[in-house]
Amino acid sequence: MARIGVFVCHCGTNIAGVVDVTRVAKYAGSLPGVKVAVDYKFMCSDPGQNTIIDAIKKYGLDRLVVSACSPRMHEATFRRTAERAGINPYMVEMANIREHVAWVHSDDKELATQKAMKLMEMAVAKVRRSEALSKMFAPIEKRALVIGGGIAGIQAALDIAGAGYKVLLVEKEPSIGGRMAQLDKTFPTLDCSACILTPKMVAAAQDPNITLLTYAEVTEVCGFVGQFEVKIKKKAKSVNSKCIGCGVCTTKCPSKKALSEFDEKLAPRKAIYTPFPQAVPNVPVIDRTACTFFLTGKCKICEKVCPTGAIDYTQQDEFIKEKFGAVVVATGFDIYDHSNYGEYGYGEIKDVITGLQFERLISSTGPTAGHVTRPSDHREVKNVVFIQCVGSRDEAKKRPYCSRVCCMYTAKQAMLLKDHYPETQAYVFYIDIRSAGKNYEEFVQRAQNEYGVLYLRGRVSKIYERANKLLVKGADTLSGAQVEIEADLVVLANGFEPKKGAKEFAQLFHMSSDQYGFYNELHPKLAPVETAISGVFVAGCCQSPKDIPDTVAMASATAAKVCALFAKEKLEVEPLIAGVNQLTCSGCETCYNVCPYSAIEMKDKEVKRGEVRHVAEVLESVCKGCGACVGACYSKAVDLKGFTDRQVLDQVETATAPITDN
Amino acid sequence: MDNKVPQLNIVGFLCNWCSYAGADMTGLGRNTYPSNIKVIRIPCTGRMDPMMIIEAFHNGADGVLVSGCHPGDCHYTEGNYYWRRRYPHLKSLLEHFGIDKRRFHASWVSASEGKKFAEVVKKVTAEVKDWRDNG
């Protein structure tokens, strides 16, 4: 006979404020098999857990029900509690009377209490059918895959490699460096972005533990933590390993049709190119959609001028398949496209540019060698208007979130402008200034007080071109006046949005995304770099907009998680997996056909003495416990540990029975 | 609708990774819904043996809701695709036996769709109530 203990948590007033917890405990005490039922303020606290442990010893309990919060929150906690008191950790069930009762039924305390009693009773019914299970172990491939070669990916790769593990760093573009490489200076220190990034890029390239794979994309993923099997497409660079990076081909290439992605389309680039001079690896690629030879069959100038014979027009896309124990996803972000902002000219006014384009204009390595000139007529600028929150905090554009860095980068850009051209005037239209961060507020104050940047609190209603100028009409809500500024250039503080194709990429790993397409972390506070897919971690702006220090911190955090995983000898695997009763198996192969993990093997086996049958068997280290086989088996020969038919049926039966509360 | 619908019993089977987490999110956001639904956590809608649903109705459930991850988002890749086939077949078969289609529902609720879960439960409860009140 089961000896069950029921522990009802108040969660302060979170539960007890709505649910009559003493009544729940009293009802629990009346249920068959329940030897003790108590309520307590905080079950998850140390004294709370000790209450459980003491009760286990005093009443000789062999299974527990904790009526508290979501099992997704504290199931692991109470399993450990049970283990500490010598009970099998899988003899614990939770009744979720906080998220599923108190917080959602606060409008009727009586009904809430009745439901709490019912959910507790269902957990008791389930735990009565629980069986002791033991943990299993699986091997770990101690090699990490980092996807995305921006600052997040580089940092994660360096940290993992620094701990002595092998890393493959995959980047879609021909060079690592990412968005940070495009920036001129960084806030709030105004140090040169390239100067602090380039050494990291070089370090990543030179680290013996890191393999760089640029111009490559992940196309297929299977497997699971410890054993991911990933297919990667190496796009044809048309340049082989003989390249020494001399750059002659790039100089001589006659094609100028393509626009530089790195320079945000402000300048043309060659068909054979490296994105920027400090590219790592310093090996050019041929853009086959722009190359004269690939388009017309004639040219081959690069081949003629190459001193090492590195040009190879016949190269094909190549696929490789490799195994990894863990994956860091650091795929970055895109800049919000403002072409649906009518008030800013639908993206059609040439001298209304994005913040990132401004970075390229003011950068000494940019297309204008650092001269801020108008893209339309290349005149130097006098008055520049900056507009914040473009594609951020804008419900109408379905971008209600704050992109977090735009206030800061606008202040930076206004200061850089003044530094370069002391006679210019910068105006900033803003909603609020958000400058939380070390030395951030001081930085914005400096922009206003020392650099004389004029901050106007309000929205811009219209920008139109008049006589070589841009007329910016807006409101200054602090003075209540309409303002009209004659500007030479308008710089929009475009917010961040998920990278194009982010959702499709997420599906490769079965990661979930939020409504915008940013990847979901496992827990917003307590597991910010983990994802719901164990062994897959997220770093940087693919998770949400953030600045460089936060990105780097997050990247290092993922590295710590990966290293912690790799430091283990073997991986502990949940024993909540499927099992076949071969005596009742009819060998129809339905389970074998539906299993998403190929975790079922069909065998001819002697199931009874003298009776060989074609039956299914579960490969325990491969099974992930989804139960697709259980749902499909009509012979009822497969069952799922922790969610057995007996358990579910008893839950169903209890759920539909009336409460017998006296 | 009014959140108080006495004497109506609805069993909800929610997949652990999306819908159960989504229902947790409903709580986090303090969105309210009728208390008739009693949730049973399952790993995946792929685990959902139609038999369990037949058993629920047999045991006297007035309604059943099965909720899982959106297609393409299944934690186990494919489970919800199998469920998406079992559901229309089972619904049709149950209706053939006289179990009104207002009593059996399915939904996709992701881990971030707390509000949607509340809406789904309200809708399901209203449908079941409609069946009970109006036959």
Add this chain to the structure above:
Amino acid sequence: MDKELQDLIKKLLTEKKVDYAIGYEKAYDEFSTRPAFVTSAEDTARLIFNKYCINNLGLYLTKLKKNKIALICKGCDIPTVRELVKEKQFSRENVIVIGAACDGVLDKRTGKQPEKCLNCGVKQPKGADFTVGTAKDSTTARNFNDVAEFEKKSSKEKMQFWDRQFEKCIRCYACRNVCPVCYCPDCFAQRSMPEYLNKNVDAEENKMFHMIRMQHVFGRCTDCKACDTACPVNIPLTLLTKKLAKDAKELFNYESGADMDARPPLSTYDEDDPESGIM
């Protein structure tokens, strides 16, 4: 036709192509036949085929898995063989399908042809290894009109209808025992851990048994009517099996036992499957 059949079986047995031949023989009166298991050439004389050969002999394949068998099938029984081969219950090489041309069987309870014979397109069997006799297929195509008619009833009426039907049920399990795809080694109905089904014989439990059985055979049932014929209390099980066939066709464009390459509807999926009202 009997002679032709007997000679063919005799030949197969003599040449040791098969261990068993499963066919029909005359039973206690001239309106009845029963399954005959013939193992020697001398014994073939008792094999007959006539309009009273209503049983689906495919049932016995799962019981004689290890043997080489010659199976006498009406056109409507052949899908059963395919379904069982698909479900790995029998290997196709081990069975020689002998198609018997059939002008329709007679249900001796009514003295009429069952509905399935009226719109039969396989009177001349299709997909058999050998065929004996000739028959003419009916010109009208198979339809689901009777099921569609029933579907028009309100759910309350449907429930009342089935409640009355299953009050008659004595849970003899004849329907299950004659069903060729009900081959599970241990039927859920008889399990005790967990007890999926109460062992009481009452209308509710009976109904649940049939609901679960119907769910289990969905996409596998070939609508052969064996259960309907076997039912001693005349529950119109055909109204259920035909519903399964209709749903399989309408929801998944699937016909049990028709296409060896088509995956059973519930053990496959398409990423573009319709949402079917899922919220």
